[in-house]
Amino acid sequence: MSLRMTEDMSAFFARIDQSTIKGVSFLEIDKYYACLMIGLRAAQIAPDPKYRASFLAAGAKFPDAYSDHDTYLLGLLVEAEIRRRQLDPDNRDLIEAETVRLLDPQSPLGLSDQGVDLMNKYAAKGFELLREKMGPPRAIETFLVTYAEIFWRPAGLGSSQPA
Amino acid sequence: MKIRISDWRYENLRIGAGTEEVTLGTPPKRWSLIQMPNGTGKTTTMALIRAVLGEEALNASQVRAFRANDEVTEGKFELGLLVEMALGEPAVEHRLTADFDFANGSCTYSTLRPAMRSGGREPGRVLPDELQHLLKPDFIKLFVFDGELARDIRQTNKRAADQAIRTLYQLDEISNLRQRVSEFVKTKQDQTRNTTGRTQKGVTQARRALEAAEEMLKRLETQLQSKSANKDTLDSEHSKIRKEIDEHVAQNKDLEEQRVVLDAQADGLKTDIQASAREALLAFRNPATLSSSVRANLTRLGKVLTDARLPKSPASEFFAEIAKGGECICGRTIGEAERLALEKNRDRYLAHDQINAIATMKTRLNRSGDAETDYVTASLTLQEKLEDQNINQKKRARLELEAEERGDKDLADLRRRAGVLEERIASLSQEIEKLSVSDAAKQAALRCDDTNNVPLARSKRDACEITLREVSDSFKLSQQRDMLLSQLQRIEQQSLETLRELIRIETNKRLEKLVRMEELRVARIDGALELTSDKVERRDNVSEGQSLSVAYAFLTSLLSKAPFDLPFVVDSPAVSLDLDVRREVSRIIPNLFNQMVLFVISSERAAFAETFYQRPDTQFVTLEKRPDGGVGCLYGLDAFKEQTSSGDAI
Numbered sequence: 001m002s003l004r005m006t007e008d009m010s011a012f013f014a015r016i017d018q019s020t021i022k023g024v025s026f027l028e029i030d031k032y033y034a035c036l037m038i039g040l041r042a043a044q045i046a047p048d049p050k051y052r053a054s055f056l057a058a059g060a061k062f063p064d065a066y067s068d069h070d071t072y073l074l075g076l077l078v079e080a081e082i083r084r085r086q087l088d089p090d091n092r093d094l095i096e097a098e099t100v101r102l103l104d105p106q107s108p109l110g111l112s113d114q115g116v117d118l119m120n121k122y123a124a125k126g127f128e129l130l131r132e133k134m135g136p137p138r139a140i141e142t143f144l145v146t147y148a149e150i151f152w153r154p155a156g157l158g159s160s161q162p163a
Numbered sequence: 164m165k166i167r168i169s170d171w172r173y174e175n176l177r178i179g180a181g182t183e184e185v186t187l188g189t190p191p192k193r194w195s196l197i198q199m200p201n202g203t204g205k206t207t208t209m210a211l212i213r214a215v216l217g218e219e220a221l222n223a224s225q226v227r228a229f230r231a232n233d234e235v236t237e238g239k240f241e242l243g244l245l246v247e248m249a250l251g252e253p254a255v256e257h258r259l260t261a262d263f264d265f266a267n268g269s270c271t272y273s274t275l276r277p278a279m280r281s282g283g284r285e286p287g288r289v290l291p292d293e294l295q296h297l298l299k300p301d302f303i304k305l306f307v308f309d310g311e312l313a314r315d316i317r318q319t320n321k322r323a324a325d326q327a328i329r330t331l332y333q334l335d336e337i338s339n340l341r342q343r344v345s346e347f348v349k350t351k352q353d354q355t356r357n358t359t360g361r362t363q364k365g366v367t368q369a370r371r372a373l374e375a376a377e378e379m380l381k382r383l384e385t386q387l388q389s390k391s392a393n394k395d396t397l398d399s400e401h402s403k404i405r406k407e408i409d410e411h412v413a414q415n416k417d418l419e420e421q422r423v424v425l426d427a428q429a430d431g432l433k434t435d436i437q438a439s440a441r442e443a444l445l446a447f448r449n450p451a452t453l454s455s456s457v458r459a460n461l462t463r464l465g466k467v468l469t470d471a472r473l474p475k476s477p478a479s480e481f482f483a484e485i486a487k488g489g490e491c492i493c494g495r496t497i498g499e500a501e502r503l504a505l506e507k508n509r510d511r512y513l514a515h516d517q518i519n520a521i522a523t524m525k526t527r528l529n530r531s532g533d534a535e536t537d538y539v540t541a542s543l544t545l546q547e548k549l550e551d552q553n554i555n556q557k558k559r560a561r562l563e564l565e566a567e568e569r570g571d572k573d574l575a576d577l578r579r580r581a582g583v584l585e586e587r588i589a590s591l592s593q594e595i596e597k598l599s600v601s602d603a604a605k606q607a608a609l610r611c612d613d614t615n616n617v618p619l620a621r622s623k624r625d626a627c628e629i630t631l632r633e634v635s636d637s638f639k640l641s642q643q644r645d646m647l648l649s650q651l652q653r654i655e656q657q658s659l660e661t662l663r664e665l666i667r668i669e670t671n672k673r674l675e676k677l678v679r680m681e682e683l684r685v686a687r688i689d690g691a692l693e694l695t696s697d698k699v700e701r702r703d704n705v706s707e708g709q710s711l712s713v714a715y716a717f718l719t720s721l722l723s724k725a726p727f728d729l730p731f732v733v734d735s736p737a738v739s740l741d742l743d744v745r746r747e748v749s750r751i752i753p754n755l756f757n758q759m760v761l762f763v764i765s766s767e768r769a770a771f772a773e774t775f776y777q778r779p780d781t782q783f784v785t786l787e788k789r790p791d792g793g794v795g796c797l798y799g800l801d802a803f804k805e806q807t808s809s810g811d812a813i
Binding site: 007010011012013014015021022023024026030033034037040041052065066068069071072073074075076078079080082089090091092095096099100103105106110136140141142144145147148149151152 | 546607
């Protein structure tokens with residue numbers, strides 16, 4: 001199991017300029033991550049997404065661009081699940097069990113199969129929320145500005161959390 | 164290959180309770196006359212010999228029919244065979260056995276080859292390969308002679324004569340080969356993706372589809388080439404006009420100075436935008452700097468883990484070790500109940516690696532607030548730069564407009580032409596992208612298909628090419644199959660006809676010697692033997708003796724051509740013959756086979772069995788009933804001569 005975008009998500013980002021910015025490229029994982037963060041923040045998952053093949057090679061870890069932040073991604077998944085499932089944060093056993101359910105230190109991504117499945121569903125839901133707020137991006141620069149605006153003004157992104 | 168029967172052994176079979184063995188001599192004599200009174204098991208013995216030779220599947224009632232009496236639950240029949248693979252090679256003993264379980268009505272076959280080093284019983288019938296293929300029930304009936312066959316070979320509807328020829332010469336193998344050819348082609352064709360076009364029509368359709376796909380690809384490639392060339396021309400024209408526009412603007416010194424400043428500013432902004440975008444992208448990738456709400460979620464989880472004192476320090480491995488060790492660290496003994504409880508509940512605790520992962524995560528989460536540049540700030544800077552760039556571009560356009568307003572009439576036209584070109588170039592770029600894009604996601608976004616996109620049209624062409632190849636191969640295979648099947652059928656038919664004629668001639672030669680009273684001959688073989696005589700053209704009714712003579716002549720003709728030297732086993736060969744015919748038969752038949760096993764009754768001694776008395780290579784065996792219900796086996800001519808029709812030897 002690995003990270004997968006939905007067909008719509010992939011088509012939405014298809015026309016974004018792929019040229020590098022001072023040696024940094026906008027990657028497939030960036031598109032996935034942009035959607036994932038919105039889904040995690042909203043603590044909502046898509047029920048039955050139609051995925052494309054994974055953009056990561058079989059057995060691959062998080063790409064280098066995210067290798068310093070992978071722990072955060074795992075943590076945010078656990079945190080979103082605690083909110084989505086309305087688990088009591090003071091219940092020690094429950095939180096520990098939830099962590100065990102989602103994480104697998106032996107797997108390349110550090111996630112259990114259930115964890116990967118849920119992360120993909122959060123990303124798929126995040127895309128649905130993102131698409132309501134912006135059209136298909138053409139340039140990285142304008143995407144970064146528009147995405148930041150959407151994140152600052154989360155109204156309609158399925159969360160009542162402040163920016 | 165030479166095959167001889169050396170002996171057989173009964174155990175608790177219908178012939179009598181207990182064990183009895185019949186040996187045909189060492190080495191086996193050429194003629195063995197086994198005298199058994201009617202009803203003492205001649206037919207049973209023949210059936211048992213056929214069963215073990217053919218490894219026949221017997222049903223429960225057939226099995227129970229072999230039972231000696233109700234008291235026995237198991238029985239056994241063992242046939243000794245000597246197989247000489249080639250002339251001069253030592254004969255190898257094969258003991259074919261049938262073990263009967265009368266209680267559940269089953270029969271198990273096995274083989275013992277005493278000469279083999281392992282020496283043990285092997286399941287099933289184990290014989291040299293050629294024999295394994297040959298020894299099928301229909302074939303076995305030819306030499307473990309079934310009296311029914313003598314009649315069947317003359318009955319047209321039974322086609323027994325043809326079947327005998329087919330079996331011996333393995334013509335059925337040609338039928339099997341035809342079947343295998345058909346199956347092979349079917350399997351091959353099923354493996355191909357395309358299952359519709361195995362006909363000429365299918366090939367034509369696939370060829371047309373490929374031609375259409377090639378045509379479409381060619382058209383799209385031409386379009387792409389033409390549009391790319393067109394765009395290059397327009398780009399070059401546009402650059403030229405832009406240069407002319409700049410030259411017109413430069414004719415106004417103040418405007419030229421402003422242009423230089425704006426261009427320098429544009430260059431600087433481009434660099435700034437790149438730097439800001441890079442910074443924003445890096446900040447975007449870090450959840451801790453993406454937004455304060457995400458950071459808050461991270462620290463909240465860190466706090467949850469800290470407050471819950473997670474991860475717990477005992478690891479599941481700790482409990483596993485205690486369970487295995489048999490003693491707790493407090494010194495208490497761990498019994499079976501405690502061990503099971505520890506094994507069951509240790510899953511509630513994390514493993515070492517999970518503890519470490521959560522501990523690392525907790526540390527990082529609690530430090531997530533320390534993150535430096537945040538995405539909000541970086542994106543705001545980027546936004547400012549983008550706005551500045553927009554203003555710069557507007558100012559640049561304004562300069563051109565001002566130069567035009569100062570009376571430069573040509574500039575207006577140049578600017579209009581530049582605008583038109585820009586629109587056409589943008590439109591062409593979109594068309595070229597749609598025609599040439601190969602990324603699947605982009606193709607989906609642009610609604611590309613094989614009628615408007617070169618890579619997809621190429622894939623379609625490739626797929627059509629594969630389909631045509633598969634369909635053509637499949638069609639060719641069908642043609643080859645039909646040709647081969649027809650050839651095989653012709654070979655089979657011609658072989659059968661040739662063999663029928665050869666055997667007919669050979670049979671008639673033998674009949675000439677066997678039936679001297681009347682010129683009885685085989686007119687033709689067509690499924691069955693059709694007889695004729697010097698008296699009537701078509702001779703359907705013949706006496707028992709004549710019937711048997713025809714059968715012997717036919718069988719010996721058949722078997723004399725076989726590559727196997729087989730024994731011939733026959734039940735009551737002379738019982739239905741009158742004395743004259745018996746003498747004739749007994750004069751000729753013994754020379755037809757190299758081993759004959761003849762089951763006879765006492766009445767066959769006259770004019771038949773007695774003709775063997777002077778033959779030195781003869782084994783005389785007499786089976787007699789014993790008062791206890793079993794049978795006894797007596798060897799030698801004296802006992803043979805003395806048996807009465809009731810089965811009493813003396």
